[in-house]
Structures are given as structure tokens and as C-alpha cells.
Amino acid sequence: MDFNDTPEEAAYRAEVRAWLDKNAVRKENVPASEVPGRGDVLRASKAWQAKKADAGYACITWPKEWGGAGGSSIHNVIYSQEESNYAVPGGVFAIGLGMCIPTLMSWGPEEAKQRYVKPAVRGEEIWCQLFSEPAGGSDVAGLRTRAERDGDDWVINGQKVWTSGAHYSDFGIVVVRTDPTVPKHKGLTMFYIDMKSPGIEVRPIKQMSGGSEFNEVFFTNVRVKDSQRLGKVGEGWKVALTTLMNERLAVGGNQGNADVKELISLARETNIDGEAAIGNGAVRERIADWYVQAQGLKFTRFRTLTALSKGQTPGPESSISKIIAAKKMQELGSFGMDLQDMGGVIRDREISAEGAAYQEQWLGAAGYRIAGGTDEILRNIVAERVLGLPSDIRVDKDIPFNQMPKGK
Amino acid sequence: MNLDFSDDQKLLKEQVRKFLADKSPFTVTRRILNAEGAEPYAKEVWKGLVDMGLTGAAVPEAYGGLGLGALELCVIAEELGRSVAAVPFSSSIYLAAEALRLYGSEAQKQQWLTKLASGEAIGTLAVGEGTFAASPKNIKTSFAGGKVSGEKLPVPDGDIADLAIVLVNAGGKPALAIVDLSANVAKEVLKTIDPTRSHARLTFKDAPAELLGEQGDGWAALTRVLEGAAVLFAFEQVGGAEAALEQARGYAMERYAFGRLIGSYQAIKHKLADMYVKKEVAKSNAYYGAMMLNDEGAELTEAAAASRIAGSEAYVFAAQENIQTHGGIGFTWESDAQFHYRRAKLLALTIGSPVQWKEKLVRQLEAKNAA
Structure with missing residues (x-):
């Protein structure tokens, strides 16, 4: 067991890194004052996507004839890992390239594919x-x-x-x-x-x-x-x-949220009954539980990557990820607010711990638990597709739509 | 990126699984349960494991082992856990043999490790002294002048073991001593929550002993042994959790209530999905634990603790919800669901409870994220 690249993967990673160094700025070298506005992001995203497409880093796994690079899933992962270290605009193409265009390619008429696929890959159309x-x-x-x-x-x-x-x-x-x-x-x-x-x-x-x-x-x-x-x-x-x-692949992770490391810092800075919160058993237990979950998510991802690296189809283990991640995001956010005690109600970048990260993730997580498949739908998917349990009974299965009972 | 076992290791796993499915079905474990201490372990299963060379899997060839490594022990552990086997493998191998391999002197290894590898002797680790956690400050069992005196309980397989690595107080400092259990040691079988794994009270009265060779700080040595065992037990827990989930799934797919298979109700589907989620979290943590153990990696402490916490959580949850899925039948003596319930809790306690391991983990995380 090791986390090393194969020689072929290492060569590809070096190539990617060299290209990114030449064409983008590493995150740590970007001054905090440079936060572009919304319109700029869209224009910058399109320019960046075109650059990637020219260099063979857009839709890496797609065939070259459709504007992709004919690469493997592991190439795609390596590129994403490397790109995440650079300050590049992104996100606006995820749904189009992750879901819409693949659907068009599977089901669309030939002329439509010829007309739309390449401009989408190049970021010209969203x-x-x-x-x-x-x-x-x-x-x-x-x-x-x-x-x-x-x-x-x-x-x-x-x-x-x-x-x-x-x-x-x-x-x-x-x-x-x-x-x-x-x-x-x-x-x-x-x-x-x-x-x-x-x-x-x-x-x-x-x-x-x-x-x-x-x-x-x-x-x-x-x-x-x-x-x-x-x-x-x-x-x-x-x-x-x-x-x-x-969709479940395209709905992203929870980057930018506070996690265990931040919670440990917060617990050192806050107190419970006059003593540092980090010394409190209830706090320590929760830190331990979230660390175990975070590691579980990380190494589940590594197991999936291992399969991809070997050219195998990953097992169903990655289906657990969003179930764990969304709830953890919500509860950790909530607990970070608890540690700020009465001050936890404050949601102000200047005043709240971690730039109000706990308040933001607590609010946002309520939506993250629903988007791209609710916790309940995801459990059904695990139960039905992974464990092979029966589908839910559907009382509307054989009834004409216009005769179905409807609520408000 | 390679966070997986090799083809050879998977083949070994397959062989162990076949052997245990054949020789250690629940009927055998039930025989040990019903014997109420008269038959402390399944000798024929143990002999089979020895004959396959598994007791020596991670023992160097110089001491009669196969000279394989921690990863091979991990796949064996997962299968032992899956089958809920009634054998002293964990005591003799994860604990005693590993302690000797890590800290024994050459003479001690020649004398004892060879015998543990060949199955000629059974070993164990004696840490606790009652219904509280051991700490460097509360060890009463003493070592002085080559002799150990005191009382240890519960000692897993203490009633059948030939030697024990004993946590002792050596002139005010914690240390590990090797004690031959054939002289000046009284063994009393204890009643426990899981009679399919026997436990004993060992009372030492000037029992001849020697300190484990090159241990240095005795508490640090004990900690390292327990960290390795935590990873191995985590694989047993993953195997057990998977088996309990399969048992629950099997019943949910044959039992009807209110005119439907119970497995078609979301209350059951979501329960089983939760078992699966916890089991995968445990498995992924255990894989990293295996990697750290095999490489003696810098993150062994936190990886072992995380493996143990996740493994305990996954198996205890799967075992209790398995009975719940069965309903009343799952609570009968005839039901096999009890084997997982008993074993899951036993494994969660045997080298220290999750509460203790969470504290260890957070202490380590604090050190890594120094203020």
C-alpha cells in the first residue's frame, strides 16, 4: 500500500503541473484583496476553459473527436487534484459538461452533437x-x-x-x-x-x-x-x-468549510465554565468522531482512486460520501457555533470565528443535505442498488398521471 | 495510489474465508457457547489455522514463521471477525506474538515466539486489573527479583494460555514481563458477555518472570502493541459488521409483515444503509491503519485510534440493529444474531473502550496541531 503515482501517472502529473505553473497562479500567491466580481468570473471562466481545451485538459476522458483528450479517469483526477492548488475560476461548466452534454451525446441527433458539443467543451456556451x-x-x-x-x-x-x-x-x-x-x-x-x-x-x-x-x-x-x-x-x-x-458525481464536495483542524483551534480559544473548551470531554469526543468521519471519507476516496488507477471499476463505497459529508458539515458547523456560546449567534466575517465559517456552513448545509439527492433518497439508493433490497412500493405506478391524487 | 491489498493477499483472504466457512460455522461457535466454559475454544478450528501456517504469518522465518507482514494479518483478521470464530488467535498473535516480535530479546524470541508461531503454545496479554482502565499510575501487579505477584482480570484466553505478557509495576514504573503460566499462577474462568471467547482471572504468587527484552519505556511499548492490535481488531470488526449486515439483509429479504417483505420498508432499508455507511467508514480507516502498521508509519497512533473507533462503532451498530431487524426471533437463544451482538461489544472493549481511544486520538491531534 502506498499513495504514490505510477511512473505514467507521475509523468502526467509533472506535465499538468508544468502547464498550470505557466498558465495560472498558485493559490498561496494570490493576494486576498483580489476577489473578482460575478461578471468577471463568468468571462474569466470562459477564457480559462478555452485555454484548458486547447491544451487537452478540458473533458479529459472524452474522445478527441469531441474536443476531449482521450485520457483515463485517473488522468482526470490528477488534473483536478493539481488544478485545485491554483487560483482558477470554475464551476459554471460542471452541470453542462457533467450532465447535459453527456445526455445530448447519448440521445441527441447527429447535427445537434456537431453543433453543440465542442463549443460547450471550450466554454463558449453554458x-x-x-x-x-x-x-x-x-x-x-x-x-x-x-x-x-x-x-x-x-x-x-x-x-x-x-x-x-x-x-x-x-x-x-x-x-x-x-x-x-x-x-x-x-x-x-x-x-x-x-x-x-x-x-x-x-x-x-x-x-x-x-x-x-x-x-x-x-x-x-x-x-x-x-x-x-x-x-x-x-x-x-x-x-x-x-x-x-x-448528478451525484457532479454535486461537489464541501470545500472551504471548517473541519477538525479548525475546530481544535476554536476549542483552544473558547471556554466552558472558565476552562479551555479543548479540555472538555464532550468537546473531545465530538472532535474524535468527526476526525474519524473525515478520515473515512478521505480514504474511501483513495480506495476509489486505487481502482481507477488500476483501470478497474470502483466499488459502490463512494455512495456513502455525501450521506456522511452533508450531515457532518451541518453538525460541525452547529457545534462550532455552540463553542462560541452566546456569540455563536453573530454571523459577521469580522467578528465571528474563522470568518463566520461555522455560521455559513450551518446555514448552507441545510441545502446541501437536499441538493443532488436528499439524505433519504441516497439511503434508498444504497439500500436498493448496493444491498439489493426491494424498491419502494409505488402506489402511482399504474395510474394515469392526470388521475393521480395531488396535494397542494 | 494504492490503498488496497495485493492479489496474493486477497487470495490468502479467500483461502481463510473458505476454511472458516467450512470449519467454523455458527454450529461450532454455538457448541462453545453451550459448553459454558467446559470447552473454552474450538480446538479443531485452531488446529486448522495453525496447520495453514496462519499463526506464523507475520513471524519472521528465523523464528519459524512465514515472514509475511501486517497486511497478511489484516486479511486473516477480517475473516476471523466475519466468522465469529471461537479461537485464541487475537490473544496469541496480535498481542503476545507481536509484543515478542517487537520487544523480545533474541533468547525470548527463540524460546517463545517460535512456539506461538508453530501453535505449540498459546500466549496472551494481561493488562487490566478490574472494572477500570489501566494507567501507568494504578498497576498493582508487581515485578521484583524475577518474580511477579498480583491479580489480572479479565485476561483473554488466560485460562488456556501457556504464557502471558503481563503489565507490571517494576519499582514504580510500568513494564512488560513475560510469565510462564505453568508455575505459581492460579487460573479462574470468568463469566463474560461472550462465552465464545474465554477470559480468566490470573493470580500470580511469586511467579517466575523476566522483563520483556528491549522494551525501554514499558508504557510506550504497551501502547505500541495495543496500536497494532487496534488495527487488527478493526479488521475483525469490519468483517463482523459485514457479516451482521448480511445476516440482517438475509432476514429482511425473507420475512413478511403487513403483506410485504420487511426489506421493502424504508425504516429497514435506511437502517441497513446506515450499517453499510458505518462499515465502509470503518473499512477505509482500517485500510489506512493497515498501511501505517505495515510501514511503521508516522501516523500509526492516529490511524490506529481512528480504526478502532470506527470499527467499534460499525460493528456494535450492525450487531444491535441486526437483532432489531429480526424482531423477537433475534432475541432467542436459537438465533445466531446473538453471536455478533456479544462479539461486537467484546471487541469494542477488549483492548480499551472507544472512550479511551477517543481521548488518545484527540491528544495526538492536539500534539500534531500544536497551538
């Missing part, structure tokens, strides 16, 4: 994914947005929600109900859509944390061509599964 609805979150197939056939076109009416990046996206993939008279999974169809189409309105959602990373998207008589269909009419669920398979 894509978003329009699945969740007010009436369909964990139960996405319960969505109500309708599309009705009108000659060569389809006309879409309805509402999507929790759409990341819709406000700066050029295109999107959208799943809609084309037949409400059949059971819910059978009446869906997928399209790709120009986000500038008349009748689309994007409104940012203000989250309880105060941020706005997601949107509501309203469709009013939006016309799409039948040639924009992905897969057959009524097979949208099958197509959507291609997308969702990639």
Missing part, C-alpha cells in the same frame, strides 16, 4: 439542467410542466425550480410531460432548449442562507422544434436517468 419542479423534487417524475404538439413544434408551459446557473446559461435540457393520460414515468419527453427563447423567464431564488445560486424558470408558450427532442416521445424518463446517474 448549459443548465431543467428537471426539478415545485411538484417534483425527489420524485422528479411527478413533474407537471406540459409540452403539446403543434405541427413541427412543441409548446411548453409550466415551471422549473432549483435550476443552477439558468441566469447565465445559453442552453438547457428540459424534461416535460407530453402525455398526462399515461402513468407518470411513461408520459415524459426530453428536449434541449435555447434559454433565450421567447417565453422563458428566469428568476433567482433567494435561499435561506441569503445567497442566490439557483433559479426558478417559467415557461409561457415556449416553442421548441421536434428536432430538439432527445430520445423518443414518452421516453424522457429513460433519458433523464442518463443525466441523473452523473
Whole structure:
């Protein structure tokens, strides 16, 4: 056992590092004052993505004919590991390249692939994914947005929600109900859509944390061509599964949060009944528990990387990661606030410990436990796909969608 | 990146698993349970393990072993844990043989390590003196003039062991002494929560003994032995947790309630998913522990503690929720679910409770993140 690269991996890593040194600045060399605004980030992200694509570091595992580098999963991991040490813009392409374009490549017509894949890889066009609805979150197939056939076109009416990046996206993939008279999974169809189409309105959602990373998207008589269909009419669920398979990989980790090391510092600086909190048994026990979880996550990732490095398919162990990470983020944030005692209520970068990291992660974690699969859905996935337990009984399986009982 | 066992090690694991599935099914462990102390361990299983050379797996060839390493012991441990075998392997090998290998003098190794490797003798480690944790300040068993006097309990396999490495008070300092248990030692079998692993009270009255060769600071030597054992026990716990999960899954897939398989209810599905999550956290920590143990790595202390904490949590949880999944039938004497319940708690206590290991871990983390 060791954490070393193979000679081939080491050579690739050296190549990547040399390229990054030449084209980017290491994080530790960036002055704290240089925090660019939102518009700049978008422009900078696009420029950086184009540079990566030219050098063969965008969509590393994709075939060269589609703008990728024909590399292996371990190449991709090595590049990401190295890039994370540099101050580079990113994130805006994750959903498009992680979910939308792979779906387009699997199901789209040839002309669409020729037209859209390469510009997406180069970051010239950004894509978003329009699945969740007010009436369909964990139960996405319960969505109500309708599309009705009108000659060569389809006309879409309805509402999507929790759409990341819709406000700066050029295109999107959208799943809609084309037949409400059949059971819910059978009446869906997928399209790709120009986000500038008349009748689309994007409104940012203000989250309880105060941020706005997601949107509501309203469709009013939006016309799409039948040639924009992905897969057959009524097979949208099958197509959507291609997308969702990639989602849990694309929903990122919890970088930038306080973890055990920070908590130890905080426990040294705070007190319980006049004594340093670090000496308190309850505090020590929680530090130990979170350390064990953090190490468990880290070495589970290493086990997955080991399989990739050997050219094998990783086991199901990585399915535990978000279940652990989200809850840990929430509880550790909450506990960090407890250590600040009455002052824990303060959420101020200047006053609160770690620049208010505990307050921020406590607020944000409430959403992280839901995004990209709730804790409960993820447990179902482990139970069904890993342990082979039966699917939940679905009382709506055979009922036409328009006859299903609906809540508010 | 290679955080996995080699093909050879996996092959060894497979062989041990087959052997134990064949020779150490629950019917054998149950025989030991029902014997109520009259048959302290499954001799035929033990003999089979010895015949396969497993007792000498990590013992150098110079002392009659196979000269393999810690990683081989880890895969053996995982299978012993999975089968809930009723054998003194952990006492004799993880504890006594490892203590001798690490700190024994040449003569001590020639005399004892060879016998532990060949299975001619069974060894153990005697640390505790009652219902409290041992510390450098509370050891009453004394060593003076080549003799040990005092009382140790509970000593795993103390009733069947031929020698014990005994934590003693040597003129006010903690030390490890080797005691031949054939003279001046009274052995009394104790009632415990898991009769499938026997434990004893050992009473030493001027028992001839010598200090373990090159131990230096006795408490540091004990700590190192326990850290190695923590990793090995963690593999037993991972194996046990996996087996308990499989048992629960098996029952959930055959038992009907309210007209449905109970495994189709989310209350059961999520419980089993939680068992899986804890088991994987334990496994990943144990893998790093194995790597640190095999390399005598700089992070052995925290890796061992994390392995032990995660392993204890995973197995105790899996074992208790396995019975819960079974319902009433799981609480009967006939049910095999009790074997995991008993063993899981035994393993979580045997080289110190999770509470103690959490304290060790945080102390180490404090040292690493100096203020």
C-alpha cells in the first residue's frame, strides 16, 4: 500500500503541473484583496476553459473527436487534484459538461452533437439542467410542466425550480410531460432548449442562507422544434436517468468549510465554565468522531482512486460520501457555533470565528443535505442498488398521471 | 495510489474465508457457547489455522514463521471477525506474538515466539486489573527479583494460555514481563458477555518472570502493541459488521409483515444503509491503519485510534440493529444474531473502550496541531 503515482501517472502529473505553473497562479500567491466580481468570473471562466481545451485538459476522458483528450479517469483526477492548488475560476461548466452534454451525446441527433458539443467543451456556451419542479423534487417524475404538439413544434408551459446557473446559461435540457393520460414515468419527453427563447423567464431564488445560486424558470408558450427532442416521445424518463446517474458525481464536495483542524483551534480559544473548551470531554469526543468521519471519507476516496488507477471499476463505497459529508458539515458547523456560546449567534466575517465559517456552513448545509439527492433518497439508493433490497412500493405506478391524487 | 491489498493477499483472504466457512460455522461457535466454559475454544478450528501456517504469518522465518507482514494479518483478521470464530488467535498473535516480535530479546524470541508461531503454545496479554482502565499510575501487579505477584482480570484466553505478557509495576514504573503460566499462577474462568471467547482471572504468587527484552519505556511499548492490535481488531470488526449486515439483509429479504417483505420498508432499508455507511467508514480507516502498521508509519497512533473507533462503532451498530431487524426471533437463544451482538461489544472493549481511544486520538491531534 502506498499513495504514490505510477511512473505514467507521475509523468502526467509533472506535465499538468508544468502547464498550470505557466498558465495560472498558485493559490498561496494570490493576494486576498483580489476577489473578482460575478461578471468577471463568468468571462474569466470562459477564457480559462478555452485555454484548458486547447491544451487537452478540458473533458479529459472524452474522445478527441469531441474536443476531449482521450485520457483515463485517473488522468482526470490528477488534473483536478493539481488544478485545485491554483487560483482558477470554475464551476459554471460542471452541470453542462457533467450532465447535459453527456445526455445530448447519448440521445441527441447527429447535427445537434456537431453543433453543440465542442463549443460547450471550450466554454463558449453554458448549459443548465431543467428537471426539478415545485411538484417534483425527489420524485422528479411527478413533474407537471406540459409540452403539446403543434405541427413541427412543441409548446411548453409550466415551471422549473432549483435550476443552477439558468441566469447565465445559453442552453438547457428540459424534461416535460407530453402525455398526462399515461402513468407518470411513461408520459415524459426530453428536449434541449435555447434559454433565450421567447417565453422563458428566469428568476433567482433567494435561499435561506441569503445567497442566490439557483433559479426558478417559467415557461409561457415556449416553442421548441421536434428536432430538439432527445430520445423518443414518452421516453424522457429513460433519458433523464442518463443525466441523473452523473448528478451525484457532479454535486461537489464541501470545500472551504471548517473541519477538525479548525475546530481544535476554536476549542483552544473558547471556554466552558472558565476552562479551555479543548479540555472538555464532550468537546473531545465530538472532535474524535468527526476526525474519524473525515478520515473515512478521505480514504474511501483513495480506495476509489486505487481502482481507477488500476483501470478497474470502483466499488459502490463512494455512495456513502455525501450521506456522511452533508450531515457532518451541518453538525460541525452547529457545534462550532455552540463553542462560541452566546456569540455563536453573530454571523459577521469580522467578528465571528474563522470568518463566520461555522455560521455559513450551518446555514448552507441545510441545502446541501437536499441538493443532488436528499439524505433519504441516497439511503434508498444504497439500500436498493448496493444491498439489493426491494424498491419502494409505488402506489402511482399504474395510474394515469392526470388521475393521480395531488396535494397542494 | 494504492490503498488496497495485493492479489496474493486477497487470495490468502479467500483461502481463510473458505476454511472458516467450512470449519467454523455458527454450529461450532454455538457448541462453545453451550459448553459454558467446559470447552473454552474450538480446538479443531485452531488446529486448522495453525496447520495453514496462519499463526506464523507475520513471524519472521528465523523464528519459524512465514515472514509475511501486517497486511497478511489484516486479511486473516477480517475473516476471523466475519466468522465469529471461537479461537485464541487475537490473544496469541496480535498481542503476545507481536509484543515478542517487537520487544523480545533474541533468547525470548527463540524460546517463545517460535512456539506461538508453530501453535505449540498459546500466549496472551494481561493488562487490566478490574472494572477500570489501566494507567501507568494504578498497576498493582508487581515485578521484583524475577518474580511477579498480583491479580489480572479479565485476561483473554488466560485460562488456556501457556504464557502471558503481563503489565507490571517494576519499582514504580510500568513494564512488560513475560510469565510462564505453568508455575505459581492460579487460573479462574470468568463469566463474560461472550462465552465464545474465554477470559480468566490470573493470580500470580511469586511467579517466575523476566522483563520483556528491549522494551525501554514499558508504557510506550504497551501502547505500541495495543496500536497494532487496534488495527487488527478493526479488521475483525469490519468483517463482523459485514457479516451482521448480511445476516440482517438475509432476514429482511425473507420475512413478511403487513403483506410485504420487511426489506421493502424504508425504516429497514435506511437502517441497513446506515450499517453499510458505518462499515465502509470503518473499512477505509482500517485500510489506512493497515498501511501505517505495515510501514511503521508516522501516523500509526492516529490511524490506529481512528480504526478502532470506527470499527467499534460499525460493528456494535450492525450487531444491535441486526437483532432489531429480526424482531423477537433475534432475541432467542436459537438465533445466531446473538453471536455478533456479544462479539461486537467484546471487541469494542477488549483492548480499551472507544472512550479511551477517543481521548488518545484527540491528544495526538492536539500534539500534531500544536497551538
